[in-house]
Amino acid sequence: MRNIYYLKAVSEALFNEMEINPDVVVIGEDVRYSLRGITKGFIDIFGPDRVIDTPISEAGLTGVGTGAALSGLRPVLEFQICEFIFFAFDQLVDQAQKLRYMSGGKLKAPVTYLIASSGARGGMAGQHSDNPYPYLLHSGMKTVMPSTPYDAKGLLVSAIRDDDPVAVFLPVNSLGTKGDVPEEQYTIPLGKGEIKKEGKDITVVSTGHLVKIALETAEELESSGISVEVYDPRTLLPLDRELLFKSVKKTGRVIVFDDSNRTCGFAAEVSAIISEECFTYLKSPVRRITRADVPIPFNAQMESFVLPDKEKLIKVILKNF
Amino acid sequence: MTEKITKNLALELYRKMVLCRKFEEKVAELVNKNEIYGTTHEYVGEEAVAVGVCSALRNNDLITSTHRGHGHIISKGGDIRYMFAELLGRVNGCNKGKGGSMHIADPGIGILGANGIVGAGVPIAVGAALTIKIKKMDNVVISFFGDGASNQGVVHEAMNMASIWNLPVIFVCENNQYAVSTSVKYSLKIENISERSKAYGFEGKTIDGMDVLEVYNNTKEIVNKVRSENKPFLLECKTYRYSGHFTAEKILNLNYRTEDEINYYKSKCPILSFSTKILNDGICTKKELDDIDNLVINQIDEAVDFARKSKSPEPSDALKDMYATEYTGIPQKGWI
Incomplete structure (x- = not known):
């Protein structure tokens, strides 16, 4: 097992899949020279037929991905910036995601959307800092957001091998983290969450880069006698409800710690499910810590004011005791 | 375009056009009787385009279709029993009753789906052409779209990509001159949409879309060219729909077209003009055409x-067919 960067784990997963399966192609902007670093050097190995640079045409390239998937390829589309999916909205939610159902199961679109840097990286303001996965969850699109290099590799492989559109959000704040990752190709099934740390007093449902923060928080609070359980769904849809309910039933207290918008966000959905399924086990109301419903402001102090962070998490945990 | 037409071909073109026409007439009747749920967009008047284009294709050539797609599906070989079953929302309909009029798909005969969103099928067609190129196959893709779709941004993106990647796709613009109520005289500053092909670096041509033979012969030639040169092509067929944008449009009383204009194009009916021609040329007899009818x-x-x-x-x-790779728990019902 090696200790490698998250970004490297992602790159390795994609590279290996392209080696294994000639139908896997990567399509996106700047994928030859690889602005994001995921496909660096791929062009030399796989050539321009399988490492396909597109013009700045996000809606068009998404449609191209769908057409390629419908006709026998297994494309992986890279979106450099998460907001680029807004251009492609019709092609994502009205085309790729609906075609199978609307064709009565005749069409199949095995396409992976690699959203290569999601969330606020600092100083990029309102159009480069979103976490727009709730829009896709709303449409029923399978969506994963790995929090560790290990999860990133295994989940990306599963996403590529899945026969439906799958959105893979890579949190920008996780790309530079390191972790143990096996060299060989492996899969982590979609829909399987993980208890990243066991605890007995409170469950923190955390996603993406916030998992690491939740784990640090859990460690810090250990000395104050609060035992925090950290649940990472890893896949946002399908959600591992069983594991979630098990954790909630054990602790009776839940905080959903998620960096998408508050209104109709992922945290809202998780809270609703818990109140429907685990109401009698709850010792206090489910709390959400999300970003504020505003575009991410440029100014650093304002930026951190609106984002979920450790300080806010600790405050809410302590308030619940 | 003076290739002599064989009797078999003439009768086949005629049969398909009549089938498209009669299909739509029956559809309108069933919509008006509320036997078909919702509404449909009839292809009446435009038959020469779908029939001319699709008759020049091989079975494994692919198409993407539009909201006004019945004619495309029939011309590509769709089975009208399953089409009617779909329109009646039945389980053995093409889409098991989940798609209805605007979404008929049949990948087995190369139909990658009709589409309810104007222009949305065009990049999908380009993606299919990308597959053909990468897998080194020799079929082509036809992307039907209308004059309305020609102004969608995604169509521009798709045509540009098809061009830079040298893809075997033919963009067939069915210019019926109206995007719902908006005339091309208002929405375009150019005479022919095919002129736009120059801007992308490939060839284009505008032809009479009311003349099935012209459409067929041009498509044959273009398909051969596209197959051998691996370059896209934009074929604009000027045509006209006799019906409203959708079945019940009449009751809205929009009056964006004059009766004179509609009658003028009815006098150029693609079926009538073709049957007159093949009868006059002695290619077939009146009885043979009546038998087909x-x-x-x-x-x-x-x-x-x-x-x-x-x-x-x-x-x-309603909860089935959502995913090809299934997981427990999805799709969720809207209640417990």
Whole structure:
């Protein structure tokens, strides 16, 4: 097992899949020279037929991905910036995601959307800092957001091998983290969450880069006698409800710690499910810590004011005791 | 374009156009009787385009279609029994009753789906052409779209990508001159949409879309060119729809077209003008055409009968077919 960067784990997963399966192609902007670093050097190995640079045409390239998937390829589309999916909205939610159902199961679109840097990286303001996965969850699109290099590799492989559109959000704040990752190709099934740390007093449902923060928080609070359980769904849809309910039933207290918008966000959905399924086990109301419903402001102090962070998490945990 | 037409081809083009026409007439009747749920967008008047184009294709050539797609599906070889069953929302409809009029898909005969969103099928066609190139196959893709779609941004993106990647796709613009109520005289500053091909670096041509032979012969030639040169092509067929944008448009009383204009194009009816021509040229007899008419009418009656006798899906089938790789828990119902 090696200790490698998250970004490297992602790159390795994609590279290996392209080696294994000639139908896997990567399509996106700047994928030859690889602005994001995921496909660096791929062009030399796989050539321009399988490492396909597109013009700045996000809606068009998404449609191209769908057409390629419908006709026998297994494309992986890279979106450099998460907001680029807004251009492609019709092609994502009205085309790729609906075609199978609307064709009565005749069409199949095995396409992976690699959203290569999601969330606020600092100083990029309102159009480069979103976490727009709730829009896709709303449409029923399978969506994963790995929090560790290990999860990133295994989940990306599963996403590529899945026969439906799958959105893979890579949190920008996780790309530079390191972790143990096996060299060989492996899969982590979609829909399987993980208890990243066991605890007995409170469950923190955390996603993406916030998992690491939740784990640090859990460690810090250990000395104050609060035992925090950290649940990472890893896949946002399908959600591992069983594991979630098990954790909630054990602790009776839940905080959903998620960096998408508050209104109709992922945290809202998780809270609703818990109140429907685990109401009698709850010792206090489910709390959400999300970003504020505003575009991410440029100014650093304002930026951190609106984002979920450790300080806010600790405050809410302590308030619940 | 003076290639002599064989009797078989003439009768086949005629049969398909009549089938498209009679199909739509029956559809309108069933919509008006509320036997077909919702509404449809009839292809009446435009038959020469779909029939001319699709008759020049191989079975494994691919198409993407539009909201006004019945003619494309029929011309590409769609089975009208399953089409009617779909329009009646039955379980053995093309899409198991989940798509209806605007979404008929049949990948087995190269139909990658009709589309309810104007222009949305065009990049999908380009993606299919990318597959053909990468897998080194020799089929082509036809992307049908209208004058309205020609102004969608995604169509521009798709044409540009098809061009830079040298893809075997033919963009067939069915210019019926109206995007719902908006005339091309208002929405375009150019005379011919095919002129836009120059801007992307490939060839384009505008032809009379009311003349099935012109459409067929041009498509044959263009398909060969695209197959051998691996370059896209933009073929604009000037045509006209006799019906409103959708079945019940009349009651809205929009009056964006004059009766004179509609009558003018009706006098150029693609079926009537073609039958007149092949009769005058002595290619076939009146009786042969009448026989085809009768056959088509019977075929349609049988297809409607088939559809009516088909079972409705279970309401709970609404939760099926969402995913190709299934997981427990999805899709979720909207209640507990």
